[in-house]
Amino acid sequence: MTRAYNFCAGPATLPESVLRQARDEMLDWRGTGMSVMEMSHRSDEFVEIAETAEKDLRELAGVSDDYAVLFMQGGASSQFSTIPLNLLGDKGSADYVNTGIWSKKAIAEASRYGKVNVAASSEDSGFTTIPDQASWQTNADAAYLHYTPNETIGGLEFDFIPESPSVPLVADMSSTMLSRPVDVSKFGLIYAGAQKNIGPSGLVVVIIRKDLLGKARKETPTMMNYQVIADNGSMYNTPATYSWYLAGLTFQWLKGQGGVTAMGEVNLRKARKLYGFIDTNDFYANPIDPRFRSWMNVPFTLADDALNGEFLKGANARGLLNLAGHRSVGGMRASIYNAMPEAGVDALIEYMTEFAKERG
Amino acid sequence: MTRAYNFCAGPATLPESVLRQARDEMLDWRGTGMSVMEMSHRSDEFVEIAETAEKDLRELAGVSDDYAVLFMQGGASSQFSTIPLNLLGDKGSADYVNTGIWSKKAIAEASRYGKVNVAASSEDSGFTTIPDQASWQTNADAAYLHYTPNETIGGLEFDFIPESPSVPLVADMSSTMLSRPVDVSKFGLIYAGAQKNIGPSGLVVVIIRKDLLGKARKETPTMMNYQVIADNGSMYNTPATYSWYLAGLTFQWLKGQGGVTAMGEVNLRKARKLYGFIDTNDFYANPIDPRFRSWMNVPFTLADDALNGEFLKGANARGLLNLAGHRSVGGMRASIYNAMPEAGVDALIEYMTEFAKERG
Known part of the structure; x- marks a missing residue:
């Protein structure tokens, strides 16, 4: 890889x-x-x-x-x-x-x-x-x-x-x-x-x-x-x-990259994209009050927890790694820190879209 | 370099x-x-x-x-x-x-x-x-x-x-x-x-x-x-x-490398070589009781402290680095840990020999 x-x-x-x-x-x-x-x-x-x-x-x-x-x-x-x-x-x-x-x-x-x-x-x-x-x-x-x-x-x-x-x-x-x-x-x-x-x-x-x-x-x-x-x-x-x-x-x-102001704009865009997708897709959910959603760590659940393993396996196969949620809470979590390029978020959304279509 | x-x-x-x-x-x-x-x-x-x-x-x-x-x-x-x-x-x-x-x-x-x-x-x-x-x-x-x-x-x-x-x-x-x-x-x-x-x-x-x-x-x-x-x-x-x-x-x-037994033999050889040289050369001295000399850190002094700067400069020029003693004690110190090859000790002794001949 x-x-x-x-x-x-x-x-x-x-x-x-x-x-x-x-x-x-x-x-x-x-x-x-x-x-x-x-x-x-x-x-x-x-x-x-x-x-x-x-x-x-x-x-x-x-x-x-x-x-x-x-x-x-x-x-x-x-x-x-x-x-x-x-x-x-x-x-x-x-x-x-x-x-x-x-x-x-x-x-x-x-x-x-x-x-x-x-x-x-x-x-x-x-x-x-x-x-x-x-x-x-x-x-x-x-x-x-x-x-x-x-x-x-x-x-x-x-x-x-x-x-x-x-x-x-x-x-x-x-x-x-x-x-x-x-x-x-x-x-x-x-x-x-x-x-x-x-x-x-x-x-x-x-x-x-x-x-x-x-x-x-x-x-x-x-x-x-x-x-x-x-x-x-x-x-x-x-x-x-x-x-x-x-x-x-x-x-x-x-x-x-232009410092924290420029980075903040990119981070906001990445977060909005991912939350926006999650909110408009019935298969995924995020429980956090929209006002206080993290720009850095995006937890989400699948409509059926039984599909978690399959979701992670398919993600790994595409080089989308470490999406499992923290062991204390389960579900999924995408951490999208400064160093995660916007293309990574796009690739994740693309995979989530396909997975929901096929298995949702 | x-x-x-x-x-x-x-x-x-x-x-x-x-x-x-x-x-x-x-x-x-x-x-x-x-x-x-x-x-x-x-x-x-x-x-x-x-x-x-x-x-x-x-x-x-x-x-x-x-x-x-x-x-x-x-x-x-x-x-x-x-x-x-x-x-x-x-x-x-x-x-x-x-x-x-x-x-x-x-x-x-x-x-x-x-x-x-x-x-x-x-x-x-x-x-x-x-x-x-x-x-x-x-x-x-x-x-x-x-x-x-x-x-x-x-x-x-x-x-x-x-x-x-x-x-x-x-x-x-x-x-x-x-x-x-x-x-x-x-x-x-x-x-x-x-x-x-x-x-x-x-x-x-x-x-x-x-x-x-x-x-x-x-x-x-x-x-x-x-x-x-x-x-x-x-x-x-x-x-x-x-x-x-x-x-x-x-x-x-x-x-x-053969583990710590083999490494200990190399380290003893490196230390003996360097102390042996120091002891037989009037220009250099090490003050430690021979029985308790460190195999790892070899402090030594030059016969004339005023030559320390020149000694270090010449050493640096040959790629023999960081020979200055600790700021609290002065003089010189050669640390010859596991990762220092025997050839490094040989190169140091060669330089010390030449320096003593020219400046001693």
Whole structure:
């Protein structure tokens, strides 16, 4: 097979040009005689790679000097503990919004370190909508307000940034980061596991407002202390250098695509196409409130679950891969991140059309 | 430049055949139409890659079923907290042996979680030797006994495994793992950052005796809880999949070289050659007690420090890279891990000979 269309939710498809460049540079990065993964993280060459990646990310996402950008390890799941350990401080409690499986995981971990107030939840609706902010029960003395802008498994995405004028807003942007323009200045902390829109797994990007540094609890492992990581330019220890390099290549690619504004337009078009098809075809369904449908993760069901196996088999045969839904929810899910070309969505719709005709 | 001889202490040179295979498989792993870094960590393909890597590591290092093998993130520095958080338990104190900069870092971090008893130290000697075990002041009720078999910066390596019949022995093998045969059954826990003998940075391998699982302190971040990681086959969250794959390729390569016994013979020969040369040439010196000289990291000084810059420049011009000593100690250091071919050591000695003749 040549390159397939890979709809995996993460690790996810990467831009083909990024992979080609990584391939071409694998044995000898620009005449150095080394692979990037063989370079000292303190070498001039790697420091330039690292700094360029940070600069490009700042430019793409619009991150001002009021924020530190950290390249850490351990994925978003490590951040679920790192955040309360660093930010709970004297307050001892934080507000969390529960909109699905990833919110719940964040809440469970934070509850081990302090009081969690679930300010709002859409669990009653089966996580198919987002509660209106007017109904949220937030606390003015919470250490922070945490939410999950895009639920990767549920396919539920905020179309607004919550107002939080007095309490720092914290967001798990793992599966929506860089997919559309976002006003970073509204946030205290943004974090994102890389393996969706940024690069390979094993890297997590943290954007933190500098006034939130230096508040870590005494028992915080040094490697989880944002201040330490920031003070050392994410090189307190050896960072995940190769993942950082690949993230940098992806940022370069994204700049070449016109940045997040242009990418957001493509992503909106891809999502509208796919949801539009699902809504107008009786054989497929998506349960999410149309206003809050994810641009990145599109779950859908077939009219008859017994056909799921056949659907997946036919998809695989056409090079449409990883369409099975998360093991916790079943059904199908098409993740259509930045690196999924519009032609991939077209090919999926074409296959879905034929399958519905033949088997519907 | 084609491939250079890269003497970096880590991230370090990798076997060229590993890089070639990674390059060739970058865009399409065995006809799947995906790069390994784009695969779901729960896919059949990746699970096979992961399980094969673990199996090969067990075979290479001689790890029995009494031990769990974990592929974690955050490097050895994260383990400096993870170990006390998981192993201190009710005991509250642990014994540490101080033989250099990495020992000291491990001690500093553990001291944040409990009482550290420095059972032995070679600091008085400038970390040039290992105190005889008969002189160690260990505690029978310590939770564990920690040591650093090879000090990457100092170039000091144990030539024996400490006796610790009643207290679990814990070892930071980051820079010596798989470089020679080791009796794993003598250890409670072995950990190793990957970026020396295993693969790229961003991966840390932990080998833990199963009876030591399940003892984590209440406040341990879930991602640092050995029991959780073991129960989930190192996939509690998305692991560093690409680094795991590369580690697997390196294990395959090492098996092809005849495993750790054959590799140990080559490594001993490489080390003897280089130290032998240094000892017989008046221009160069190595300060370490000959019995405890590292097979992996060979620090050396020039007779005149003022020539360091010229030495490095000439070395770079010949493709002998990263010979500068650690910024904390200066001088030179040649790291000659598994992947450094004997020809690289020969080339280094040839250059050192000429440089001493011309400038000595």
